[in-house]
Amino acid sequence: MRGRLIHKSDLLKIVDVLRADHRVMAPFNGRGRDSFFDEVTDTNKNDIAIHVLNPYYPPKRFVFPHMQKLLKITAGDKPAIQTIVHDEKLAVFGMRSCDVEGIFHLDRFYLGNAFRDGHYETLRKNLFIVNMVCSDAERDVDEDCFCVCADAGTAAKGHFDLQLMDLHDESGEFLAVAGTPAGEAFFKLPFFRKAEAAHVARRRAVLTEVRKHFKTATSWYSALTNFITRGKVSDETWKKVGDRCLECGGCSYVCPACTCFTVTDRPTAEKDGFDRVRVWDACALSGFTRMAGGHNPRKSVHDRRNRRFFRKLGHYFIQREFSMACVGCGRCVRVCHGDVGMPSVVEIVRRETAGSAGAIDREKP
């Protein structure tokens, strides 16, 4: 492990170095439970929250913005269409491991498969990720987190440039790990010092300890994946889930692994000018599949819930993207008014399906 030590009083120096050639985003505490990512300025620099509950609004938006201009269109007699490229270096300081895994999932979706999404690629290539490992059971993790079940945390296994973790000892040291050459370049700076084997052992001990504090360790995905893939989940079960869905789309909007979007042309101030914009969309909304003329192949809400969890946990898609589209951040649990976030659905489906169908049929391929 290319581990280095950095004292907590030096952590913000990383932000200073990044700010020389990046816009830097970092988490801040809001009122109550609330926290948010904001741009670091000279004024707010010292308020950056090191131990913080993960913001509701995911940092996914730095690579897949909530609203993103794709094309500049000038209609009229001589129309012209230009691709809009937002080419700017951005760094996120203090991204949580679940969100790092989420962005890795987006990488495989937007850059893998048949077509590469250049708009995503540009933002992604410009992004520098400083991952902060959730190490404090009180301040980093709440009762809705379940990254340990989704194999996404609490320490990301890769896909970051630099990873920092509080060792929680009296010295106030953090252990830093580089994930890319760009991250490793930081180790040349004087405030990084060599780590000893004892520090690495201490890291392991802290991680083991924090895992014990995850209350929602019941999200037993493998069963759900199995049930969903084999079509074992009955319509009645999906109806139960659907009946609790208020169709607000919140779960998709806060999900770090959701990829769907809709596209619209927005008029600009220029004559005959339009921006083609992509905007996050959610499969919970009834218009998601409605076609021109009004025909909607996925009319009922429980079909749409079925769809969401099939897309996230179906074995076919896990094979396609090499991971399930859930990183255990717990945001869908926090925002859902009907309590049908991922762990609840795992629980409902597991109980209903295991209860009605008995054991899994291992004979069938």
Place this chain on the structure above:
Amino acid sequence: MSCKNESIYQPSITICDEVRDEIQDVKTFFWHFEDPTKEKAFRTFMPGQFAMVSLFGAGEIAISLPPSPTEDKLFFTTRRVGSATTVMHKLKPGDRFAVRGPYGNGFPMKQYEGRNLIIVAGGIGLIPLRSIILYALHNRSKYGKIQVFYGARTSKDLLYTENLKQWQADKGFECYLTVDKAEDGWKNNVGVVGSLFKMPGVDMPVDNTTVFVCGPPIMFRFVLADLQKMGFEDQNMVSTLERYMKCGVGKCGHCCIGVAYVCTDGPVFTLEQIRKLGEVI
């Protein structure tokens, strides 16, 4: 292709050449690309593929390609149903819009070589199937028996009437027409599309045959039931699906049903695949 210069969502400017009224609310638009190199690249399309058409300000929609690559013209046939097609129906010759594509898997015409082809279309379901007919007729010797069954509400609702006349006169294959309601002067069959299968003299080979079905959902269900009774198997029945699409390249997620993205894995599926996907029939 560099991502910095051109995105996968960037369409190319096209010019409308001619607008033809087909039936009520259905028009055919002939068009070409402003840039001939784009046109050359686009003309590699296969029957069954589709294009994403931009109508500035109204948005972008997925439209199937009715022309066969063996023809020298590019055109779309659309019914005026939504906001984008309403704008499209106001296009005049010389007007500009934009197109990207071709997208989708298309019909694997090479795979069908040596087989009999049966094409069953209802209403505007003929639009995506037209290209197979033209393609197969152009490569007539490669395919066995070719039969076309086409039904519409009335004789005024028949699309591509010029083609229909040629097809009926053509001795190389069979073309049967039917309407739900006959009017004076109608000499062909009256009834649903399935009634054509039982007409005297119609002999539909079941072995070594691929059937293509496209039409409104109710016709689809009845025709499938008829064909199944005759012994056609699911893997030899093919259809093309339509879904709400925003990107055409497997990213926006709207067309995803079961394990398939209709835009990249389809829109052409065998009935066997469709049954596995669920949500369709």
